[in-house]
Amino acid sequence: MVRSALVPVVGVVTAAAVVLGAVVAFTGSDDDRQRATVVRVVDGDTLVVDYDDAQHRVRLLxxxxxxxxxxxxxxxxxxxxxxxxxxxxxxxxxxxxxxFDEDRLDRYDRELAGVFDADDVLVNAEIARAGLGVAVVHEPNRRFYAQVRDAQEQAEAHQVGRFSPTLACTPAG
Structure with a gap:
């Protein structure tokens, strides 16, 4: 009798673990977050940060x-x-x-990351929203692509940055 009473409990616990695992996988865990301090900006999509008493070159995903x-x-x-x-x-x-996403380093040994500011805003998307960058996928890293693409579409709709009809130069790509 004890055994038959445990079967539904085990099933519920297993289902809860699967759901919890899916939520953690979707929202990210503390294992994929790294607090850091900006040391310097290299260019529009690369910066140097400090954490763990070392400097790390980061490429915005x-x-x-x-x-x-x-x-x-x-x-x-x-x-x-x-x-x-x-x-x-x-x-x-x-x-x-x-x-971070699937691949943590690019071919130049830069860390690949979504960079969030003190207000928890994805800076990668803000660059695209300003019309100063475009959404790109370097497989298998797609984690922030939808957010960046949505921001790029807003820049296009508002004709800002590279999408401005009065831009004096021609953007690459």
């Missing part, structure tokens, strides 16, 4: 901005503006939270 520091490439249209935007949004000393 799912957004691409015009180049300003790529070796052998000229400064691209809106590149300086994207860099200035990120510098204003994340000044030296600002606290940030990094959230």
């Amino acid at each position: 799912n957004v691409d901005t015009p180049e300003t520091v790529a070796p052998g490439q000229p400064v691209q249209c809106l590149g300086p503006e994207a860099t200035a935007f990120l510098e204003t949004r994340l000044p030296v000393g600002a606290p940030v939270v990094l959230r």
Whole structure:
């Protein structure tokens, strides 16, 4: 009798664990969050942060901005503006939270992350919302793509940044 009474309880506990696991997988866990401090901005989609007593170069996931520091490439249209935007949004000393996806490093050994400011706002999307970056997927990292794409669509609708009909230069890509 004890055994038959435990079967429904085990089933409920198993179902609850599956649901809880799905919620943790969807919202992210503390394991994928890293508190850090901004050391400097490199360009519109790259910054250097400090955590664990070391500096880490971070590439913002799912957004691409015009180049300003790529070796052998000229400064691209809106590149300086994207860099200035990120510098204003994340000044030296600002606290940030990094959230990671499937691949944690890119081919240049930069950490790939969603970067959240002190107000828990995804800065990656804010760059796209300003029309200074575009949504991009570097498989398998898609975690922030939908948010960045939605922000880009808002920039297009409001004709800001790269989507402005009066922009004097031609953005790459």
